[in-house]
Amino acid sequence: MAGDTKERILETALELFAQNGYLGTSMNDIAGQLGFTKAALYKHYTSKQEILDRIVERMNEMDYARAETYDMPETAPDGFAEAYLHTPVQKIRAYSMAQFDHWTKEPFSSNFRKMLTLEQYRDPKLAQLHHDYLAGGPLEYMTAIFRKLTDSDEAAMQLALEFYGPMYLLYSVYDGTEEKQAVSSLLAAHIDRFIARVESGGRKEGSAT
Amino acid sequence: MAGDTKERILETALELFAQNGYLGTSMNDIAGQLGFTKAALYKHYTSKQEILDRIVERMNEMDYARAETYDMPETAPDGFAEAYLHTPVQKIRAYSMAQFDHWTKEPFSSNFRKMLTLEQYRDPKLAQLHHDYLAGGPLEYMTAIFRKLTDSDEAAMQLALEFYGPMYLLYSVYDGTEEKQAVSSLLAAHIDRFIARVESGGRKEGSAT
DNA sequence: TTGACAAGTAACCGCTCGGTAACTATAATG
DNA sequence: CATTATAGTTACCGAGCGGTTACTTGTCAA
Numbered sequence: 001m002a003g004d005t006k007e008r009i010l011e012t013a014l015e016l017f018a019q020n021g022y023l024g025t026s027m028n029d030i031a032g033q034l035g036f037t038k039a040a041l042y043k044h045y046t047s048k049q050e051i052l053d054r055i056v057e058r059m060n061e062m063d064y065a066r067a068e069t070y071d072m073p074e075t076a077p078d079g080f081a082e083a084y085l086h087t088p089v090q091k092i093r094a095y096s097m098a099q100f101d102h103w104t105k106e107p108f109s110s111n112f113r114k115m116l117t118l119e120q121y122r123d124p125k126l127a128q129l130h131h132d133y134l135a136g137g138p139l140e141y142m143t144a145i146f147r148k149l150t151d152s153d154e155a156a157m158q159l160a161l162e163f164y165g166p167m168y169l170l171y172s173v174y175d176g177t178e179e180k181q182a183v184s185s186l187l188a189a190h191i192d193r194f195i196a197r198v199e200s201g202g203r204k205e206g207s208a209t
Numbered sequence: 210m211a212g213d214t215k216e217r218i219l220e221t222a223l224e225l226f227a228q229n230g231y232l233g234t235s236m237n238d239i240a241g242q243l244g245f246t247k248a249a250l251y252k253h254y255t256s257k258q259e260i261l262d263r264i265v266e267r268m269n270e271m272d273y274a275r276a277e278t279y280d281m282p283e284t285a286p287d288g289f290a291e292a293y294l295h296t297p298v299q300k301i302r303a304y305s306m307a308q309f310d311h312w313t314k315e316p317f318s319s320n321f322r323k324m325l326t327l328e329q330y331r332d333p334k335l336a337q338l339h340h341d342y343l344a345g346g347p348l349e350y351m352t353a354i355f356r357k358l359t360d361s362d363e364a365a366m367q368l369a370l371e372f373y374g375p376m377y378l379l380y381s382v383y384d385g386t387e388e389k390q391a392v393s394s395l396l397a398a399h400i401d402r403f404i405a406r407v408e409s410g411g412r413k414e415g416s417a418t
Numbered sequence: 419t420t421g422a423c424a425a426g427t428a429a430c431c432g433c434t435c436g437g438t439a440a441c442t443a444t445a446a447t448g
Numbered sequence: 449c450a451t452t453a454t455a456g457t458t459a460c461c462g463a464g465c466g467g468t469t470a471c472t473t474g475t476c477a478a
Contacts, residue, residue, distance in 0.1 A: 005425080020331050023232045027466060039468080040426055048466065118327055122229050127385070135381040154398070161399055165375030172344040172377070176336065189363070190370055214455080236436060248438080249456055257436065 006044045008034060010058065011108065013051045018114035022052060022123075056129065059112050063133070066102070070095060089199065092145070093191050100167060100187055103134075104174050113171065134171075138164050149198065159198070166190045215253045217243060219267065220317065222260045227323035231261060231332075265338065268321050272342075275311070279304060298408065301354070302400050309376060309396055312343075313383050322380065343380075347373050358407065368407070375399050 012033050016025040027038040027048055045051045103113050113134060120130040131137055142160035143153075150156045167187060174183045221242050225234040236247040236257055254260045312322050322343060329339040340346055351369035352362075359365045376396060383392045 018330065021230060021232060021327070023230065024331055026464075028464085036425090037427065038466085039428080042467070043425055046467095114330055118230070118330060121227065121323060121327060121384075122233055130381075131385050135378065136385060139378065139382065157395065158398055158402060161375040161378065161395065162371060162402075165378040166370040167374070168381070169344065169348065169370065169374040169377040172339075173348065175330075176340050176345060186366065186370065189367055190374075193367060193371075235434080237434085245455090246457065247436085248458080251437070252455055255437095 005034075009041060009044055010051065010054055014055050014108065014111045014115060017052070017055075018111035018118070021118045022048075022115070055112065055115075056125075059109070059129075062108070070098070089195050093195060096163075096167065096191055097184075097188065099138075100170070100184070103171060104180070104184075114175070134168070138168075163191075163194055214243075218250060218253055219260065219263055223264050223317065223320045223324060226261070226264070227320035227327070230327045231257075231324070264321065264324075265334070268318070268338075271317070279307070298404050302404060305372075305376065305400055306393075306397065308347075309379070309393070312380060313389070313393075323384065343377070347377075372400075372403055 009030065013025070013030045016029055016033065019025075020029075027041055030051075031038040031041050041051075045054070102109050104110055116126055116130040116134060119126040121127065139157075139160050142164050143157045146156040146159040146163075147153065150159060167190070170183055170187050170190075173186075174180060177183060218239065222234070222239045225238055225242065228234075229238075236250055239260075240247040240250050250260075254263070311318050313319055325335055325339040325343060328335040330336065348366075348369050351373050352366045355365040355368040355372075356362065359368060376399070379392055379396050379399075382395075383389060386392060
């Protein structure tokens with residue numbers, strides 16, 4: 001198959017980038033892993049940099065598609081918080097668990113996340129992606145969601161921090177342990193605790209559901 | 210001064226390792242930053258690897274010394290949780306804020322943390338250090354502290370996750386923002402909220418002060 | 419049947435890497 | 449004053465890097 005090899009190059013390269021970093025992976029490494037020599041790579045991609053660019057491109061496409069299937073909006077526009085008020089809290093749980101599964105179990109995304117972690121200080125473009133996908137981005141997203149449940153921006157950000165911080169930590173824990181399932185359970189328990197606390201605790205004036 | 214140059218090499222190398230990774234930093238880069246040529250480096254260190262080893266060694270020494278000044282024990286041995294019961298909760302706050310300041314403001318430690326982040330998947334030894342210093346390690350440490358406040362190991366780990374997760378996330382946020390002070394405030398607010406919640410909420414039977 | 423094309427190969431290019439060898443200026447020591 | 453140690457230098461080494469070139473081979477359509 002034609003496009004098949006091109007695809008396998010992309011996945012293999014990302015796998016190696018995630019393990020050894022971009023600089024730590026040579027064209028020989030990628031080709032060798034696939035069973036041929038590096039010159040063949042240049043039949044499919046013009047440079048090592050282009051492989052990286054196509055990986056980033058692919059990730060953006062996957063992410064866009066995924067945001068469309070889920071009916072939580074990709075970014076948090078004006079008027080979104082109202083939409084959330086009509087949304088059962090369980091949707092946040094399902095969405096967050098799906099996010100976690102995606103960034104840990106799905107091979108391409110898991111490797112992409114690890115690569116972002118390794119390259120976040122060296123490459124400004126990847127630093128931006130690391131922020132948007134994994135650090136400040138999700139934090140801001142959750143802040144927008146929690147905004148209408150609280151009295152102030154500060155309180156919303158605190159809630160987002162309490163919700164997403166543990167999730168972010170568990171990515172690292174997940175990578176470093178063999179008991180993957182236990183980590184997922186830990187996250188589920190955290191989300192349940194959090195939801196229970198927010199629902200019973202200080203609710204704002206006119207919040208239905 | 211004799212040892213002075215050797216020390217400057219260490220700090221400069223770590224600075225570059227934190228920015229560009231170990232592989233992304235050449236001996237020429239390190240020497241150039243210091244104003245001489247790479248051959249001079251080999252008068253002080255036998256190899257690039259030895260520079261990295263000395264950095265790790267230095268970090269371990271600094272950490273040990275710091276754990277001694279603070280009277281929170283370095284690891285959590287048997288009987289430690291009882292000691293915690295005699296300890297004002299404010300000590301956890303002070304200790305955690307000091308930890309955060311240390312890993313962000315103190316140049317050597319801040320760079321060391323960034324380097325661990327970049328090298329955690331490539332080098333197994335650094336992966337272990339990343340776990341011990343920044344991810345699973347602190348989580349287990351806090352779990353041990355919270356153990357005597359809760360009914361079960363699971364609940365203790367949940368508390369630790371809720372306490373340390375946001376802190377871990379804020380390291381990343383801190384690195385990526387210009388408003389460093391705001392991030393510190395965010396952490397302080399988080400800790401205060403957490404302590405208030407734990408103190409008012411489900412306390413276990415015989416816990417004084 | 420043949421000829422264009424796709425997808426490989428081996429060999430090579432210029433460059434940078436970590437590391438070494440031989441040398442030199444400086445300064446403290448007997 | 450001669451000597452010795454220290455901390456630099458320039459010049460070089462072999463290896464591996466990203467990338468290129470010329471060539472071969474299998475497939476498939478005209």
